[in-house]
């Protein structure tokens with residue numbers, strides 16, 4: 324039997340890897356995509372979850388702000404169901420790093436960029452107007468400026484890119500790590516993959532290998548004797564269990580660092596920090612310190628004192644895959660991206676890497692990577708379609724009260740499910756019986772029908788995958804109510820042994836606990852340990 328030789332073997336299923344797989348498959352290339360965990364489980368999931376233009380980079384890297392604003396506009400257009408507008412207030416306090424005039428000049432420069440992504444121009448608010456919109460602002464507030472950004476369900480964005488790639492013919496291998504590379508002479512000709520669940524190892528041949536390993540890119544390149552110079556940076560976020568304000572807020576940390584308070588679903592995200600980090604990116608959430616959590620909450624409470632009254636339910640982290648620079652502070656590192664041709668750089672033909680960049684510009688980064696691939700392995704190919712072709716489910720939002728007559732679930736639940744799957748919601752519930760509709764997780768409106776869909780259509784293989792694909796355990800109880808029923812249902816569908824089911828539950832709870840632990844204080848740690856069992 325002849326072994327299949329793919330045009331592209333892609334390592335890493337974050338937003339860059341899934342975006343590249345989608346672009347290449349839509350242009351007619353044969354693609355195999357390997358991800359050691361799940362789509363978006365790395366830096367993509369650890370981001371602030373905004374398709375934003377990078378307003379801050381205007382100060383030192385205007386090209387990146389312009390590029391990501393432009394691409395953000397396209398991403399919004401192809402993924403309206405998993406992105407949403409977030410109006411922000413930038414409250415002005417006496418003694419803040421930026422004076423009112425400087426802040427306004429800054430936003431005037433950002434306005435044309437905001438327009439590229441469909442945002443409104445900034446407006447100036449008096450103290451009274453600012454307090455009328457956000458009554459919880461600290462009493463010293465002198466006024467505010469407004470701006471528009473876009474929130475995003477980043478796990479869904481990555482999963483939808485992967486799904487579209489699959490539907491265009493790509494072969495997807497989640498939970499499969501590339502453990503080595505294969506050479507033919509000095510040419511890279513493929514990879515050795517290991518399924519992390521079954522332990523199976525096999526060789527895969529490709530005309531070109533694309534390293535989309537995010538903060539792991541240096542390690543992946545090293546397998547082939549090549550280099551990617553990164554300066555990885557750790558950023559942490561704190562999630563509050565509810566909306567603690569009416570709008571997004573631009574915050575200032577005690578050291579002047581700009582941070583965001585972002586309404587996200589029913590919750591609020593605050594972050595982020597930025598510190599050099601050379602640990603294992605897969606374990607970064609275990610390295611969150613109490614001081615980091617306090618630094619983030621302090622910034623929120625400075626603008627919105629009531630933040631201290633609300634319950635933080637988790638802290639989580641990501642590692643930036645920033646390009647290496649010497650002699651600059653972490654904050655001032657450029658967020659630009661590069662597509663590296665390792666034949667030219669390291670004399671390793673057959674390997675290219677996507678490094679640096681932002682989630683908000685993933686689509687153009689993927690397009691450039693596929694353009695380079697097509698130069699190296701010329702073949703007839705269709706034009707890039709990813710800027711205009713909608714992602715799966717990206718149809719106009721329906722009237723949810725009318726949809727509830729078609730699918731017997733509360734309109735609010737349907738809206739939540741639509742925000743994950745868009746018009747594929749109808750596929751999920753086609754032929755669904757009463758048992759398929761009984762909620763497994765009430766706070767996130769997860770039903771057996773959705774779990775079946777993400778397993779059968781999106782290829783979920785672990786209980787943890789259900790967190791990212793269907794929001795199982797993503798509510799404030801962290802899965803205390805829904806993890807066990809979801810595990811039992813999944814075990815029936817995938818024919819798991821009792822031991823495997825137990826192990827999946829333990830792994831799920833450990834993962835949730837790793838994010839819970841950093842925000843607990845005093846006696847609550849003991850109380851939660853008892854609940855955790």
Ligand SMILES: Cc1cc2nc3c(=O)[nH]c(=O)nc-3n(C[C@H](O)[C@H](O)[C@H](O)COP(=O)(O)OP(=O)(O)OC[C@H]3O[C@@H](n4cnc5c(N)ncnc54)[C@H](O)[C@@H]3O)c2cc1C
Nearest residue numbers: 335337338339359365366367370371373501537558682683
């Ligand atoms: C704290 C923080 C906040 C951020 N906020 C924003 C924001 O709000 N907006 C924005 O636009 N950008 C933001 N960014 C930047 C953005 O998150 C990244 O640019 C983007 O997610 C990088 O995606 P990626 O696919 O390159 O990396 P990743 O998402 O890390 O994907 C790489 C994948 O490769 C896999 N992998 C590694 N090694 C192997 C192997 N050997 N075999 C198989 N798979 C492997 C990993 O498991 C991982 O899933 C933020 C970043 C951080 C850290």
